[in-house]
Amino acid sequence: MAIFNLKKREIECKVVFYGPGRGGKTTNLEYIFKSFKKQVAGEMVSINTEGDRTLFFDFLPMGLGKIRGCDVRVQLYTVPGQVKYSSTRKLVLRGVDGIIFVADSLEVRREKNMLSLKDLQSNLKEYGKSIFKLPLVLQYNKRDLADQGIPIMTTEQMAKDLNRQLKVPAFPASAVKGEGVGVTLKECVKLTLKKLQKEFQWAK
Amino acid sequence: MHIKGKIKSILQEAEIYRSQGLKAEAIQKYNAALDLISSNQQLKNKNRIQSAIKSKLNSLSGGKKTPEKNGSTPELSENVQDLIQNLFSFSENKGDDKAILEGAISLAKFGQIDRALEELNKLVKKDKVRVIAAKNVINCHLSVNSVDGAIAQYREWQASDFFPAKHLSTVRAYLEQCLKKKGIIAEIDEPADTLEPELFEDYPEDDGEDEYAENANEEVDNADEGYEDNADDGYEDDADDDDQEGEFLEIDSIGITFEEGPQKGTSVEFDVNFQSGNTLSLIIPDKEKALVESLDEGSNLNDIQFFSPIAIFKGTGVVSSRTMIKHGPKRGDICLDIKITNQ
Ligand SMILES: Nc1nc2c(ncn2[C@@H]2O[C@H](COP(=O)(O)OP(=O)(O)OP(=O)(O)O)[C@@H](O)[C@H]2O)c(=O)[nH]1
Numbered sequence: 313m314a315i316f317n318l319k320k321r322e323i324e325c326k327v328v329f330y331g332p333g334r335g336g337k338t339t340n341l342e343y344i345f346k347s348f349k350k351q352v353a354g355e356m357v358s359i360n361t362e363g364d365r366t367l368f369f370d371f372l373p374m375g376l377g378k379i380r381g382c383d384v385r386v387q388l389y390t391v392p393g394q395v396k397y398s399s400t401r402k403l404v405l406r407g408v409d410g411i412i413f414v415a416d417s418l419e420v421r422r423e424k425n426m427l428s429l430k431d432l433q434s435n436l437k438e439y440g441k442s443i444f445k446l447p448l449v450l451q452y453n454k455r456d457l458a459d460q461g462i463p464i465m466t467t468e469q470m471a472k473d474l475n476r477q478l479k480v481p482a483f484p485a486s487a488v489k490g491e492g493v494g495v496t497l498k499e500c501v502k503l504t505l506k507k508l509q510k511e512f513q514w515a516k
Numbered sequence: 517m518h519i520k521g522k523i524k525s526i527l528q529e530a531e532i533y534r535s536q537g538l539k540a541e542a543i544q545k546y547n548a549a550l551d552l553i554s555s556n557q558q559l560k561n562k563n564r565i566q567s568a569i570k571s572k573l574n575s576l577s578g579g580k581k582t583p584e585k586n587g588s589t590p591e592l593s594e595n596v597q598d599l600i601q602n603l604f605s606f607s608e609n610k611g612d613d614k615a616i617l618e619g620a621i622s623l624a625k626f627g628q629i630d631r632a633l634e635e636l637n638k639l640v641k642k643d644k645v646r647v648i649a650a651k652n653v654i655n656c657h658l659s660v661n662s663v664d665g666a667i668a669q670y671r672e673w674q675a676s677d678f679f680p681a682k683h684l685s686t687v688r689a690y691l692e693q694c695l696k697k698k699g700i701i702a703e704i705d706e707p708a709d710t711l712e713p714e715l716f717e718d719y720p721e722d723d724g725e726d727e728y729a730e731n732a733n734e735e736v737d738n739a740d741e742g743y744e745d746n747a748d749d750g751y752e753d754d755a756d757d758d759d760q761e762g763e764f765l766e767i768d769s770i771g772i773t774f775e776e777g778p779q780k781g782t783s784v785e786f787d788v789n790f791q792s793g794n795t796l797s798l799i800i801p802d803k804e805k806a807l808v809e810s811l812d813e814g815s816n817l818n819d820i821q822f823f824s825p826i827a828i829f830k831g832t833g834v835v836s837s838r839t840m841i842k843h844g845p846k847r848g849d850i851c852l853d854i855k856i857t858n859q
């Protein structure tokens with residue numbers, strides 16, 4: 313549901329961080345807010361529960377400047393990952409242009425990753441979109457926990473679980489340390505703009 | 517020594533899960549540590565460690581008894597409400613009535629009922645969006661269990677001079693229908709008791725009173741399917757609530773390798789038309805009937821490939837029913853139900 317203003321040569325698109333509860337979506341956004349000062353175009357808004365979990369969404373507007381003569385703005389959102397917030401999660405997903413799926417590398421969260429991906433697929437389907445056609449990037453988050461001896465899955469295992477059919481770009485990351493956050497975002501924005509370019513032909 | 521190290525590492529794991537808010541996982545690990553400790557007679561300081569773990573467990577399960585403001589959604593600041601109104605109106609022209617309507621409905625979905633009502637009541641004054649806005653005003657009242665509020669609002673419109681009779685009767689019918697759906701038979705002109713309706717279950721369909729309104733409502737319905745009872749949304753529960761999702765993966769299609777009949781040895785792929793738990797229904801068009809000739813009720817399928825959006829896996833199944841469709845557009849087609857027995 314990108315908004316494209318031909319006259320002003322402006323494009324605004326929506327990228328959503330999706331994934332199981334406690335996987336690190338909000339942490340990703342916080343890191344982006346802190347570290348991409350130049351591109352951040354406003355305050356980060358978080359609507360949380362008392363326990364610091366996302367209740368409705370986090371929101372962060374970014375401006376990427378001119379790309380091929382067009383002013384590109386990207387709105388970043390996170391969904392609430394907890395299963396019980398399914399209706400708000402779906403609402404936040406509406407009109408999405410690109411998705412970053414933040415998977416939790418913890419072994420104990422293996423199934424939650426898969427269920428969340430399935431939830432994403434079915435929510436997209438209800439909006440008439442296919443998970444196979446939308447710009448999508450996976451992130452295997454919390455890699456740093458291996459250093460503390462906590463059982464985490466190998467990236468191969470995670471690729472097998474989540475990316476066997478999708479075959480989309482995937483990045484290991486540690487959102488608390490900021491590792492892998494930037495590349496994940498850049499890849500997703502790149503894919504999203506590429507797709508929009510195909511649709512709107514704005515870069516002619 | 518060996519056992520001590522093991523306990524230590526389990527506790528460390530539990531501690532990390534706790535710090536990440538993964539309560540269920542933390543509780544499980546603490547319990548695993550307790551089990552290990554109690555099965556070990558020689559351990560020094562056994563009691564002390566046990567009571568330390570138990571107090572951790574208590575604090576973990578104690579936390580769940582604090583629903584936020586008795587389960588209602590928090591009232592957000594005006595700025596954030598403005599943001600929602602703006603971000604969650606999906607029309608291109610942000611200022612037009614349709615966009616305002618969408619924004620107002622989003623506010624309601626995010627539990628900001630007072631603000632939503634404020635916006636919707638402005639729209640009720642406008643001819644083109646009056647009916648749909650009024651219907652959503654009713655939804656708002658019902659979402660906070662206020663049947664009285666909904667009826668009082670209706671009566672206010674009835675008494676007003678800006679609500680044309682034609683619109684009023686549509687809204688009245690809608691209100692009656694909502695109440696009926698919730699099991700309330702109320703004479704709208706009579707006082708009614710407040711009952712507990714299901715909140716925001718959905719924004720029921722428009723009856724096409726006016727084209728613009730209908731379009732707007734369609735959008736709402738699309739966005740809204742599966743909208744859940746709002747009362748739950750304000751809780752910060754224990755992590756267990758992450759466990760409610762169904763156990764069966766959604767399967768899009770299956771590949772059956774035939775062991776008998778003319779197809780013996782070949783594998784054929786079928787789309788799944790419907791899935792209920794572990795039973796998949798396939799509809800085989802009349803002209804492809806020959807493909808499944810060898811499959812009768814009770815036939816075992818020892819080599820099935822299941823294709824889900826997430827993974828492909830192998831398993832077995834049994835044909836639990838085979839029926840010919842006798843009526844409607846699919847007359848003559850075969851409906852096969854396959855129960856997954858192992859995956
Ligand atoms: N060690 C480690 N912890 C992380 C990492 N990313 C997030 N966390 C922690 O995991 C917990 C949950 O992170 P959030 O960012 O709130 O997760 P979320 O996906 O937004 O969760 P919901 O809002 O409930 O959907 C927090 O305690 C974070 O500090 C990471 O890369 N490494």
Ligand SMILES: [Mg+2]
Nearest residue numbers: 337338365366
């Ligand atoms: Mg979050």
